[in-house]
Amino acid sequence: MINHYNKLPVYYNRTISPETSKLIEPDGALSWLCKFVKNHKELDFLIGRNNAIEWISVYRGLARIFTIRPTKDPDIIEIIANDRYRKMSDFLYGTRSVYENFEKDIGRLIDKIEHDYKFDRYYKNIKEGFFQNELSRRYGICSTTYEDFVIIDKEAVIGYSNQNEKDMIFGEIQKQYKQLQKEISILNPGRYGRNLEKKAIGNELDFLALDKLGNVLLIEYKHGTNTSGIYLSPMQIGLYYDIFTTYPLKELQHAVFDMLNQKQKIGLINPDWSKPEGIREIIPVLIISEFNYRSSAKEKLNEILGITRNKFGSGFLKNLQIFNYTLQNGLTPL
Secondary structure (H helix, E strand, O other): OOOOOOOOOEEEEOOOHHHHHHOOOOOOOOOHHHHHHHHHOOOOEEEOOOOEEEEEEEEEOOOEEEEEEEEEOOOOOEOOOOOHHHHHHOOOEEEEEEEOHHHHHHHHHHHHHHHHHHHHHOOOOOOOOHHHHHHHHHOOOOOOOOOOEEEEEEEOOOOOOOOHHHHHHHHHHHHHHHHHHHHHHHHHHHEEEEEEHHHHOOOOEEEHHHHHOOOEEEEEEEOOOOOOHHHOOHHHHHHHHHHHOOOOHHHHHHHHHHHHHHHHHHHOOOOOOOOOOOOEEEEEEEEOOOOOOOOHHHHHHHHHHHHHHHHOOOOOOOOOEEEEEEEEOEEOOO
16 A cells, blocks of 8 residues: 655554563562463563553463553552453452562462353463464564564554544554445455444554564464454555554664563563564564365455455555464464
């Protein structure tokens, strides 16, 4: 798609402050938390910040089970969560000393979650949450020196200086894709679905990764059972690609390498993974876990790509890479 924006009031750098990072670095007061998460295959980290706050979050599948935020007192942290987890485990949340080990409280929360059927869809059903967690850990906290790429960020978003700027930039680009979804629905509602314009196109990229060649990978993830999600993914991937390619490449390189260096220092990415000298290009990627080869999803995906290229130009997602991911074979091209 043609980019009509040159200099944009956008930002992207999710590194946390040195003071907060220090807490979970190998000699930090909360270094035990990194070991705890790494030793629990159902858990993963997300660290980040925006213009207002910074955070250290622990996930179980797609669910953020708690978040640590610094306070004005460097010796005190705040542990927060949404109501369903707070009700389940009041003993974990609130303000605590950074020198307090609350490993047992986390263990009690996990035990309660695992014995509540309502939380199966976030991890135990071995679908979206399970595989996103597997990918994030394999190419993150459990990465080796041999990985072709490492995950720099998940639930990645471009930030804006204010809501008006977001509406003008992101909103206008999103509107084009919503219109395209509507046109696809009208074109063949029986094949592609009705009222597609009502399907959400979010502003969070599943994973932003960096490979050893210096390519930034914009990764959208789908489970093999999500047929419509797979064949409609060019709209989501195209939106993320448009948003991230509006960001100056030089500044994106600084942000990506800052996040990589910080995560390697903490141990959330293997410290010995050899980083490239710089960024070459941005590559859109679709990863499907447990793809069903008898499904019509891939055929329809190619049809949707044809439709979008007729509308936005033949170069639309021309470098798109598609992979199947299984626990047995890892990533294989589709």
